[in-house]
Amino acid sequence: IHDKIPVVLGMETKEEHLRRRVERYEAFWYLNRYCNDGGVVLIVDPRTYYLDPPAFQNVSTMKRLREMTPDAQRDWLRARGIKYVLMPMDFVRESSALADLTPIFHAWRTDPAHFRLLQAMHLPRLRGEGLETVEIYEVRSD
Numbered sequence: 001i002h003d004k005i006p007v008v009l010g011m012e013t014k015e016e017h018l019r020r021r022v023e024r025y026e027a028f029w030y031l032n033r034y035c036n037d038g039g040v041v042l043i044v045d046p047r048t049y050y051l052d053p054p055a056f057q058n059v060s061t062m063k064r065l066r067e068m069t070p071d072a073q074r075d076w077l078r079a080r081g082i083k084y085v086l087m088p089m090d091f092v093r094e095s096s097a098l099a100d101l102t103p104i105f106h107a108w109r110t111d112p113a114h115f116r117l118l119q120a121m122h123l124p125r126l127r128g129e130g131l132e133t134v135e136i137y138e139v140r141s142d
Contacts, residue, residue, distance in 0.1 A: 023126045024088055025050065027134045030119055031084065035136070039083025044098055045091070056082055063100050070107065074114055077139050085115070087135045114140050 015029070022028075028050040031041055036053045044062070048055040065073050077085075087105050092098045108115045115137045122131040 022047070022050065024091070024123060024132070024134055026121055026123055027086055027088070027119075027136060030121075030136060031086065034118070035084045035138075037083075038081075040081040041084045041086055042077065042082045043086045044101065045086065045088060053084070054081075056080055059098065059101070062104075065104050066100065070111065070114070073104070073108075074139065078141075083139055084118075085137045085139065087137065088132065089135065090132045091134075108137065109135065116140055 024045060024047075028047075032050075032052040035041065038053070040054045040056050041051060042056050042062070043051070044057065044059055046057065048057050065076065068076065085105075085108065087109065089102075089105065092101050092105060109117075117135060118138050119136045121134045121136075123134055124130075125132050
């Protein structure tokens with residue numbers, strides 16, 4: 001609780017505190033600010049409670065996308081109201097539980113006809129050295 005004292009005393013804003021303490025918080029902030037229009041966000045990060053827009057965060061279901069054609073994947077996304085995709089690329093690659101999603105995300109990142117890059121971020125790793133790449137995409141409608 002001691003780390004929250006600066007916020008309680010007004011020495012630091014809630015946003016500053018969260019940016020300093022929560023990995024990828026800047027991406028959550030961006031989605032809340034610019035993508036909170038009713039569209040669902042596909043997210044692999046388990047901390048969906050930082051999001052204001054609705055989130056889809058079922059990794060085992062997402063892994064089934066590997067077996068689908070690109071058109072079927074886009075139909076699947078649209079059928080669930082998924083309008084945005086949060087891609088924390090380093091987090092996905094470095095996680096044994098999520099690494100299976102790397103080819104799907106790579107395919108989407110290289111398909112500008114169906115996925116439009118909204119924001120690319122290079123965020124400091126809070127539990128390590130260097131920067132983490134996080135990208136936010138919009139699923140294009142027909």
